[in-house]
Amino acid sequence: MATGRTHRPATRSRGIPEATVARLPLYLRALTALSERSVPTVSSEELATAAGVNSAKLRKDFSYLGSYGTRGVGYDVEYLVYQISRELGLTQDWPVAIVGIGNLGAALANYGGFASRGFRVAALIDADPAMAGTPVAGIPVQHTDDLDRIISENGVSIGVITTPPGAAQQVCDRLVAAGVTSILNFAPTVLSVPEGVDVRKVDLSIELQILAFHEQRKAGEDATAEDEGAPPMRATPTGRKGPDGDMPAVMPA
Amino acid sequence: MATGRTHRPATRSRGIPEATVARLPLYLRALTALSERSVPTVSSEELATAAGVNSAKLRKDFSYLGSYGTRGVGYDVEYLVYQISRELGLTQDWPVAIVGIGNLGAALANYGGFASRGFRVAALIDADPAMAGTPVAGIPVQHTDDLDRIISENGVSIGVITTPPGAAQQVCDRLVAAGVTSILNFAPTVLSVPEGVDVRKVDLSIELQILAFHEQRKAGEDATAEDEGAPPMRATPTGRKGPDGDMPAVMPA
DNA sequence: TGGTGTGAAAGGATTCACAGCC
DNA sequence: GGCTGTGAATCCTTTCACACCA
Numbered sequence: 001m002a003t004g005r006t007h008r009p010a011t012r013s014r015g016i017p018e019a020t021v022a023r024l025p026l027y028l029r030a031l032t033a034l035s036e037r038s039v040p041t042v043s044s045e046e047l048a049t050a051a052g053v054n055s056a057k058l059r060k061d062f063s064y065l066g067s068y069g070t071r072g073v074g075y076d077v078e079y080l081v082y083q084i085s086r087e088l089g090l091t092q093d094w095p096v097a098i099v100g101i102g103n104l105g106a107a108l109a110n111y112g113g114f115a116s117r118g119f120r121v122a123a124l125i126d127a128d129p130a131m132a133g134t135p136v137a138g139i140p141v142q143h144t145d146d147l148d149r150i151i152s153e154n155g156v157s158i159g160v161i162t163t164p165p166g167a168a169q170q171v172c173d174r175l176v177a178a179g180v181t182s183i184l185n186f187a188p189t190v191l192s193v194p195e196g197v198d199v200r201k202v203d204l205s206i207e208l209q210i211l212a213f214h215e216q217r218k219a220g221e222d223a224t225a226e227d228e229g230a231p232p233m234r235a236t237p238t239g240r241k242g243p244d245g246d247m248p249a250v251m252p253a
Numbered sequence: 254m255a256t257g258r259t260h261r262p263a264t265r266s267r268g269i270p271e272a273t274v275a276r277l278p279l280y281l282r283a284l285t286a287l288s289e290r291s292v293p294t295v296s297s298e299e300l301a302t303a304a305g306v307n308s309a310k311l312r313k314d315f316s317y318l319g320s321y322g323t324r325g326v327g328y329d330v331e332y333l334v335y336q337i338s339r340e341l342g343l344t345q346d347w348p349v350a351i352v353g354i355g356n357l358g359a360a361l362a363n364y365g366g367f368a369s370r371g372f373r374v375a376a377l378i379d380a381d382p383a384m385a386g387t388p389v390a391g392i393p394v395q396h397t398d399d400l401d402r403i404i405s406e407n408g409v410s411i412g413v414i415t416t417p418p419g420a421a422q423q424v425c426d427r428l429v430a431a432g433v434t435s436i437l438n439f440a441p442t443v444l445s446v447p448e449g450v451d452v453r454k455v456d457l458s459i460e461l462q463i464l465a466f467h468e469q470r471k472a473g474e475d476a477t478a479e480d481e482g483a484p485p486m487r488a489t490p491t492g493r494k495g496p497d498g499d500m501p502a503v504m505p506a
Numbered sequence: 507t508g509g510t511g512t513g514a515a516a517g518g519a520t521t522c523a524c525a526g527c528c
Numbered sequence: 529g530g531c532t533g534t535g536a537a538t539c540c541t542t543t544c545a546c547a548c549c550a
Contacts, residue, residue: 298531308531315532322531324530328532
């Protein structure tokens with residue numbers, strides 16, 4: 001996953017595999033687009049293409065939800081939209097709180113797709129007293145001191161952390177203490193949470209690093225002996241080492 | 254995860270499994286923190302805890318890179334930092350271009366962790382002529398018309414798309430045509446790219462939906478018969494259906 | 507006939523547990 | 529004695545291929 005994840009002991013939820021759950025939102029998005037174009041039915045092949053997966057996987061995924069298709073015909077678009085929405089819990093309203101209203105927090109508050117499907121930005125919270133009261137995306141920013149009250153008054157169970165990394169764990173602890181049981185973490189930190197609390201993380205720099213890894217491979221594909229820049233130098237206690245490349249005299253950053 | 258992904262046919266890169274590659278940045282981050290505290294060596298147990306994984310997984314991951322540890326002692330922090338950096342291709346400089354300088358694009362341009370490790374924001378590109386010349390995070394925004402030139406002049410091979418969903422595929426096509434071979438996509442769209450181009454996606458609403466799924470399960474754990482709100486109504490051609498819950502009279506959005 | 511639903515096979519990833527080495 | 533490195537076992541995910549049915 002996107003993105004790696006700190007998850008609960010993977011008790012397969014109601015029998016639906018985690019990998020399938022992660023794809024349901026993709027299917028839902030593709031189905032919503034079809035629904036808006038008033039397409040009545042769709043085959044696994046067409047839907048799979050729209051969602052960017054293969055049809056066997058899609059059919060297997062849907063088989064965990066139940067038998068919602070019609071052989072020889074395909075799937076009823078409206079019906080599937082509803083079933084997947086319900087399965088994902090999107091038929092109810094989820095108030096979320098965003099903590100840390102810097103550039104990223106403001107971007108999220110303004111993000112339209114946020115509000116679109118069951119999610120509602122119920123509160124914006126920041127530690128800077130100067131921001132208190134200032135509206136961002138039409139919602140007034142509130143101070144961290146009131147975090148507890150804000151969370152419980154709004155019945156928030158999903159929190160989004162967009163603070164600097166140094167503040168993330170503390171904010172996380174306070175959110176959890178106030179009753180939040182799901183956290184979406186944008187801060188580049190490993191959060192530790194008690195049993196029963198879900199954390200998902202979104203980490204730009206990790207994604208870039210993964211891309212760089214593959215990018216590097218592409219570059220070195222024909223020109224195997226690329227210019228590696230720094231000169232090698234021994235620096236490990238033992239004589240053993242990896243496939244190639246040793247320690248340079250000067251550390252990068 | 255963060256996150257699902259459109260990836261190339263999973264040719265296991267230089268023998269390093271994809272799941273391992275996705276964790277290397279985590280280890281690197283933990284190691285960098287240790288390095289800054291001048292910690293000389295670390296055991297798999299300690300490092301695993303810092304990175305939020307278990308030690309067996311970490312050791313297995315490292316075994317794909319080579320034998321970098323010392324039995325009975327642990328791993329040399331500096332040495333590992335360098336080896337992982339090199340493996341990830343972070344010993345070289347990666348100029349990236351951000352296309353779509355709205356709230357999110359600006360947030361990324363300002364994001365410090367971006368520049369920290371091998372990545373450099375080389376260009377900001379937007380379709381709005383009014384923005385051209387305006388500096389964001391100290392970098393002047395350039396117009397989409399010049400995309401080709403900007404990409405090639407700066408040697409950009411990694412592009413970040415933060416445009417509205419409607420523009421994403423077009424921008425993607427132009428980036429690829431200009432020579433970009435790795436794309437980080439923040440737009441909620443499935444991008445299609447030619448063979449050899451890597452796409453990773455970061456999708457806020459997908460992450461939230463996954464959290465909502467688990468959140469819903471928690472809520473229904475003791476109170477199995479939750480109030481489901483809308484009344485059920487048949488709407489599918491066949492009589493078969495899933496485990497529970499049918500079509501409501503009114504569709505949710 | 508055309509396309510779903512699903513057992514069975516194949517492929518990866520994670521965990522176990524311990525040999526091997528410092 | 530302590531901790532790494534790794535085969536073997538286990539678990540999860542994906543893919544295959546075809547029975548089944550509107």
